[in-house]
Amino acid sequence: MSARDDEVPDARSLLNSLAEVIGPLLDRTAAIFARHQVPFSQADLLVQMNEMGGPRRMTVLARAHGVVPRTLTSLVDGLEKRGLATRTPDPDDRRVVLVSLTEKGEALMRQIDETSAQLADEIFAQVPADDRVALAKLLCGLRVQSTPGEPES
Template sequence: MTAQHEDVPDAHSLLNAFAEVVSPLLDRTADIFASHQVPFSQANLLVQMHEVGGPRRMAVLAQAHGVAPRTVTSLVDGLEKRGLAARTPDPDDRRVILVSLTEKGEALMQQIEQTSAELAEELFAQMPADERVALAKLLAKVRTPRPEGTPES
């Protein structure tokens, strides 16, 4: 083995280094959700609802979340109890229920986004633009592909 190859980290080492970067963001985000008594499963749905924006049918949320419709019903029940989501009839089909974030839910998501932005600034403040571009390209190469038909989140 040449000296050049001895310095090449293995895939597991790279994954661990990546986890060390991502973990603080996940920990801070989890702390914010926990302070609002939002369990992880509800937090995931809350994030998904925020990202898609606007009211969505329960069935669409279930499909995008990868769970059964009855599971989304239970998750939405919990978000509703916390005042983070609300159900409304679909104006085009009153048999259909739409779910959207409330003002309180949007405010919580703004807090999460602010925390994320602050951490990103801490992590990348010292990184010059050319290194940021290079990192973005490298991350695009290792990004986990989504199964066909799975919506972007």
């Protein structure tokens, strides 16, 4: 960041500092999934399915994941090949396909959640409570301000 603590950094410096934290964190998270032979693209879907719980329509998952249905189909194909997800017909509308985690997928997510919790504990072990509160507020504000898509010119 800046050499002086009282100097207000410009937005680009803040973004670069954030990237310096996020990049290695994403690398470590990707490594957790790689140990289980799950590509990061599929890992993201696994996490999302785990958080949503229960069977979901392909269209709902595609929209929530921010991809077109064809892309989601490829991701689900990969999860199915690994035995982590399964497709079933919707009992209320047989034209609709539901996707859910298998027992193996749920077990894997429990393992990954445990490892992720250990990583979080390791990262934040030395961060004082007041700083954690401040960071949570800052991140919440950034999340609210950020929108998908291209920046305005």
